[in-house]
Amino acid sequence: MESDNVIRALSALAQEHRLAAFRLLVQAGTQGVAAGAIAETLDVPPSSMSFHLAQLANAGLVTQRRESRSIIYSADYTAMNGLMGYLTENCCEGVPCSEGVDCSSEPERESA
Amino acid sequence: MESDNVIRALSALAQEHRLAAFRLLVQAGTQGVAAGAIAETLDVPPSSMSFHLAQLANAGLVTQRRESRSIIYSADYTAMNGLMGYLTENCCEGVPCSEGVDCSSEPERESA
DNA sequence: CCAATATTTCTATAATTATAGAATCATTGG
């Protein structure tokens, strides 16, 4: 994942309703959740939710499919993986921060 | 790290110059980099860079210390850890995405 | 085909964020 996509993904997640929606979709798994259900769960007007879901989709973090009248959104785990990978590589000194590793210790910079 | 801080941190990183600055500071390690040097390296006017650094500081992602005339910024690895931890816990089904684990496989949702 | 349902686009407006020059504030060498 290159820097431009990373910024789009970070921007997408950096908003209350969108972060909540994405969490919901991650929880829901591959089956996904309909746009209307997301809006209702998060108590956000449908048109506003649609705006936010479009941003998540644009960032590649969610996919959508039509199922009868509904449009079902699902989290794209691969994209999220890509984002996590970039952050780990570029913003954590290459150390997987989520692994109980203490990133706050000396990063022994060998003459950048 | 709670959701509100997460959004502040994500917002802070979701900008070209700030992401670049944070990467630079992660590279630099604990010794840090002076505000002016960051601005010059990234080719951003000092006042603009100051604005962006303030946002990173507000998000808790960087710390600052004065050293003579210069103000030295350093990445806060603990804060970044916290962010990574939140994302792993809440946006990756609890699976550490950065670990070569294939998060895109079935997340076997057991009746949320 | 038509009414009902699910969602999205359109539209206007409000709110936030970014930009960068100018003015100001801190620190130090002489």
Added chain:
DNA sequence: CCAATGATTCTATAATTATAGAAATATTGG
């Protein structure tokens, strides 16, 4: 003390993003 240096705040403006009602677009049951 004062000029020079390094940085931040002030200020104004531009640009982007968020909000949500209204109108428009699919889809299906009858």
